[in-house]
Structure formats: C-alpha cells, structure tokens
Amino acid sequence: EPEVTQTPSHQVTQMGQEVILRCVPISNHLYFYWYRQILGQKVEFLVSFYNNEISEKSEIFDDQFSVERPDGSNFTLKIRSTKLEDSAMYFCATEMVGSYEQYFGPGTRLTVT
Amino acid sequence: RKEVEQDPGPFNVPEGATVAFNCTYSNSASQSFFWYRQDCRKEPKLLMSVYSSGNEDGRFTAQLNRASQYISLLIRDSKLSDSATYLCVVNANAGGTSYGKLTFGQGTILTVHP
Numbered sequence: 425e426p427e428v429t430q431t432p433s434h435q436v437t438q439m440g441q442e443v444i445l446r447c448v449p450i451s452n453h454l455y456f457y458w459y460r461q462i463l464g465q466k467v468e469f470l471v472s473f474y475n476n477e478i479s480e481k482s483e484i485f486d487d488q489f490s491v492e493r494p495d496g497s498n499f500t501l502k503i504r505s506t507k508l509e510d511s512a513m514y515f516c517a518t519e520m521v522g523s524y525e526q527y528f529g530p531g532t533r534l535t536v537t
Numbered sequence: 538r539k540e541v542e543q544d545p546g547p548f549n550v551p552e553g554a555t556v557a558f559n560c561t562y563s564n565s566a567s568q569s570f571f572w573y574r575q576d577c578r579k580e581p582k583l584l585m586s587v588y589s590s591g592n593e594d595g596r597f598t599a600q601l602n603r604a605s606q607y608i609s610l611l612i613r614d615s616k617l618s619d620s621a622t623y624l625c626v627v628n629a630n631a632g633g634t635s636y637g638k639l640t641f642g643q644g645t646i647l648t649v650h651p
Contacts, residue, residue, distance in 0.1 A: 469638035
C-alpha cells in the first residue's frame with residue numbers, strides 16, 4: 425500500500441537556525457498539507473498546497489514558514505529562523521483529487537534548543 | 538465553543554466490551570467528517586469517513602447527525618489492539634472542493650485491558 429514518507433524522522437536544531445522538512449507524497453495525490461502537533465496538544469493545520477501554490481494557511485503559518493515542491497516529487501516545509509515554540513511533530517498529509525480523505529506521513533519530530 | 542469537541546476520556550474497558558465516542562462540531566458548513574486513530578507519538582491514521590446515512594466497517598460503526606452537529610463512533614467487541622487515541626476530524630470545505638484543512642478534536646484515549 426502506498427504511503428506518505430517524511431524525512432528526517434527527528435531533527436534537533438538551535439534557535440534561529442533554518443530547517444527544511446521533506447515529504448514524499450503518494451504518487452497520484454495532488455493536494456498536500458502540513459500539520460503540526462505540539463506534545464500533548466491536538467493536531468493543528470498549517471498550510472494546504474495545490475497546483476504549485478498555497479491554497480490556505482493558518483495563523484501559525486507566518487512569514488517564517490514557506491512551502492514548495494521543488495522537483496515535482498518532494499514537498500518541503502521550511503522554517504527560516506526557528507523558535508523554541510516551533511518544537512513539535514510536523515506531519516505531511518496528501519489527498520487524491522476527489523477522495524476527500526487525507527493520509528498522513530509518519531512525521532518529523534522537530535526539537536529546537 | 539471549540540470547533541471540534543470530544544469526550545475527554547480516558548476510557549478503560551475490558552476486552553470484548555462495546556465503547557462509544559461522541560463528538561460535536563461548531564461549523565454548520567462542514568462537509569466531510571472522519572474518525573482517525575493515533576497511537577502514541579505516531580501519525581493520525583484514517584479509521585473511517587462518516588456519512589449521513591451512517592456507515593459500518595467490521596466492528597466499527599460511525600454515525601452523523603447534521604442537525605445536531607454530532608458525530609459518533611461505536612466499537613464493538615474491543616480488542617487490545619484498539620487501544621489508541623481516537624480523533625474526531627472535520628473538514629469545512631464549504632466551497633465544494635474536496636480539499637481543505639482538517640480540524641481535529643483533542644482526542645479520546647481508549648485503553649482496552651485483558
């Protein structure tokens with residue numbers, strides 16, 4: 425069964441550093457999402473991406489965040505200058521056109537020190 | 538009012554028990570509804586979509602009441618492997634498109650014991 429994959433599984437970075445989280449969507453999925461989950465809290469939407477542009481973004485997704493699909497396969501989330509409060513699990517999710525169902529990758533645990 | 542509100546739990550039940558989870562949502566424009574399960578420190582996994590007519594998948598039955606903005610999940614004959622956090626999830630894709638952000642409830646913890 426096809427799966428969403430994410431790398432790295434765990435990233436430790438110092439405050440102020442840039443990080444790039446990577447996701448490989450399921451091959452015939454065209455809608456892409458990033459969510460995050462701070463430890464002990466609920467899953468929160470960050471951004472949706474379709475046809476090479478952002479469809480919707482949340483208040484969390486400020487100017488420090490960006491997304492792109494640089495090579496037609498990877499879907500990346502960049503955090504330009506990490507803060508302590510960015511420490512969380514970051515999940516990529518993808519959706520096939522018309523399916524209404526999103527499938528999540530295993531997540532990247534980001535720890536900002 | 539929270540966008541998606543669930544029974545806080547935790548629920549501790551013996552194997553073989555029937556357990557029901559409830560959820561309410563605040564956005565009446567919501568179009569798609571789901572139950573996901575999440576194991577500790579893992580990703581949410583889609584358990585089932587929820588349809589207005591109700592739907593069943595083996596031991597799992599989901600119901601939707603749009604008038605009351607209420608969703609339920611019933612698990613029959615609980616197994617040890619059902620132990621997880623169950624997430625009520627809503628998609629307010631009011632524009633009629635299939636894509637759109639998912640809004641998650643806080644989750645209800647289920648522990649099934651021998």
